[in-house]
Amino acid sequence: MYYQLYEFNHAALQPARAYADAVRLFYSNPMNPVAKTYFGRSVAAAAEVFERSTRRYTKPEFGLKETSVNGVKVAVNEQIVWSRPFCDVIRFQRDLPEGAHAGPKILMVAPMSGHYATLLRGTVETMLPYADVYITDWSDARMVPLADGSFDLDDYIDYLIDIFEQMGPDTHVMAVCQPSVPVLAAIAIMEARGAKTVPASMTLMGGPIDTRKNPTAVNELAEEKDISWFRDNVIMPVPWPNPGFMRQVYPGFLQLSGFMSMNLDRHITAHKDFFMHLVKNDGDSAEKHRDFYDEYLAVMDLTAEFYLQTVETVFIRHDLPRGQMRHRGELVDPSAIKRVALLTVEGENDDISGVGQTKAAHDLCVNIPDDMRHHYMQPAVGHYGVFNGSRFRSEIAPRILDFMRSNPAGGLKTAKPAAAVAAPAKPRAGTAKKPAARSRKPSTGSNSAS
The missing domain is CATH 3.40.50.1820 (Alpha/Beta hydrolase fold, catalytic domain)
Structure with missing residues (x-):
């Protein structure tokens, strides 16, 4: 039921997302004189933050050409x-x-x-x-x-x-x-x-x-x-019209909400900073935010x-x-x-x-x-x-x-070659030593995936 409600809410917000995207394009168009003002950049920034916060992020590409x-x-x-x-x-x-x-x-x-x-x-x-x-x-x-x-x-x-x-x-x-x-x-x-x-x-x-x-x-x-708590509270059937319709899954949006709630203040601050970067026309910082959240918010079941x-x-x-x-x-x-x-x-x-x-x-x-x-x-x-x-x-x-x-x-051991990426840093505080080898077997007495 919750998965269906999530899908319904996402679909219901589609007109608002389309409107927000149109507003962003209008107030960021270089042919629009208002786009160069603080007011214009603020409206465009607010529209983009709303659109990005409510969209469904699809599977990204590796893009390593x-x-x-x-x-x-x-x-x-x-x-x-x-x-x-x-x-x-x-x-x-x-x-x-x-x-x-x-x-x-x-x-x-x-x-x-x-x-x-x-x-x-x-x-x-x-x-x-x-x-x-x-x-x-x-x-x-x-x-x-x-x-x-x-x-x-x-x-x-x-x-x-x-x-x-x-x-x-x-x-x-x-x-x-x-x-x-x-x-x-x-x-x-x-x-x-x-x-x-x-x-x-x-x-x-x-x-x-x-x-x-x-x-x-x-x-x-x-x-x-x-385990019964997890089965009763986080397992849901895939809604129509997805190809996996009726498959029992742990939805990606639930996993994402759990991770975000662990550092909610950090994510709120990141989006507030993103808004200010857009208003100040700090394109590099804004693009770093987009790249990170395009990946982070793309989830799978x-x-x-x-x-x-x-x-x-x-x-x-x-x-x-x-x-x-x-x-x-x-x-x-x-x-x-x-x-x-x-x-x-x-x-x-x-x-x-x-x-x-x-x-x-x-x-x-x-x-x-x-x-x-x-x-x-x-x-x-x-x-x-x-x-x-x-x-x-x-x-x-x-x-x-x-x-x-x-x-x-x-x-078969070979001579250790020189480091390929960069010279390995010298061990710093906190670097653990090799554990000693042992011949006995471990005792047989009496992470959701992260």
């Missing part, structure tokens, strides 16, 4: 190399200069948590000059017909295993936030089966491996409610079965760190991982996945050799800064690339 390799600009083309109803794998094919090395093959597993894979546009852009980049492009559940079947956490893990098998053992996996758990689970299952196609390394970034450590507001909500299983497994029962997670009846045992290098990355100010939640992977993967594992905690960044922004480009990305180059397929 070129990159620079060895100082030479080259074209970039998107190619779908693997496809299923709920996910495509996109390769950013570069026209490499003659003699240029492709670099490590990186599969970025984007979060399936309400935002599109384009949230990692900056992550892809940073890695493109130095690596062969692929990314999982998860589908909006409201766009997938019921005839295509269901999709839960077990299906998610099956997808990852199939992708790893297709891409081969020279693949380096980057899991950003939510997929840290299913990526670790998929690799553990493959190792237990003796698969020859396990990735060379996995980099887990700001992920909810063990949400009992430094729980955030997101974690505490899951602790306070049982999650299937109910995936959302509920993830909440229960990861955030309520903590099955993985307790040694009780199962995939289609098969125990997920991270201690089986021996050939896949492990890098964990956290942000000091992360308010989605608290400090220590990702590092917990080292306590589970006890049989990875010490020289094939490392943990890094980036000072002065929040959740978003773990995978995007200036500190990611200058301090985190070089470490990731060096780690991948130092851990090729099959665990």
Whole structure:
């Protein structure tokens, strides 16, 4: 019912949005003398703020048409190399200069948590000059017909295993936030089966491996409610005329409202500042606001079965760190991982996945050799800064690339090359050391996706 009401309100506001857009165009037209006055810019700014605050934001494009390799600009083309109803794998094919090395093959597993894979546009852009980049492009559940079947956490893990098998053992996996758990689970299952196609390394970034450590507001909500509360309050059928009509989903707009409510004052201030930038004709600052919110406000629905299983497994029962997670009846045992290098990355100010939640992977993967594992905690960044922004480009990305180059397929060590993006910054306060390797198995006693 709430989803239908949301759709109705959106449709009802369409005439007002069209009128606001016409007002904006009229008062910002350079042929209109009023457009150059404070009054004209104020009216145009108010109209734009209203229109942008009430529109539905569609799936953005990556828009990465070129990159620079060895100082030479080259074209970039998107190619779908693997496809299923709920996910495509996109390769950013570069026209490499003659003699240029492709670099490590990186599969970025984007979060399936309400935002599109384009949230990692900056992550892809940073890695493109130095690596062969692929990314999982998860589908909006409201766009997938019921005839295509269901999709839960077990299906998610099956997808990852199939992708790893297709891409081969020279693949380096980057899991950003939510997929840290299913990526670790998929690799553990493959190792237990003796698969020859396990990735060379996995980099887990700001992920909810063990949400009992430094729980955030997101974690505490899951602790306070049982799974029936989530089923009764946030699961809704997709309304007509969407292709996924009648599919049970966790709507993207609910996920977005939850995230925005955590920092509501910051978003209100950002829109007030946006209004003032428009009035003052500060085009650069206004454009940065548009770029950020065009991405942030574009949301997708999650299937109910995936959302509920993830909440229960990861955030309520903590099955993985307790040694009780199962995939289609098969125990997920991270201690089986021996050939896949492990890098964990956290942000000091992360308010989605608290400090220590990702590092917990080292306590589970006890049989990875010490020289094939490392943990890094980036000072002065929040959740978003773990995978995007200036500190990611200058301090985190070089470490990731060096780690991948130092851990090729099959665990065959090579000399550590010079940093590709920039010289890695010297360890700063808060940088964690490598955890010591252990041979014992983790105890079996007794994050919604972010």
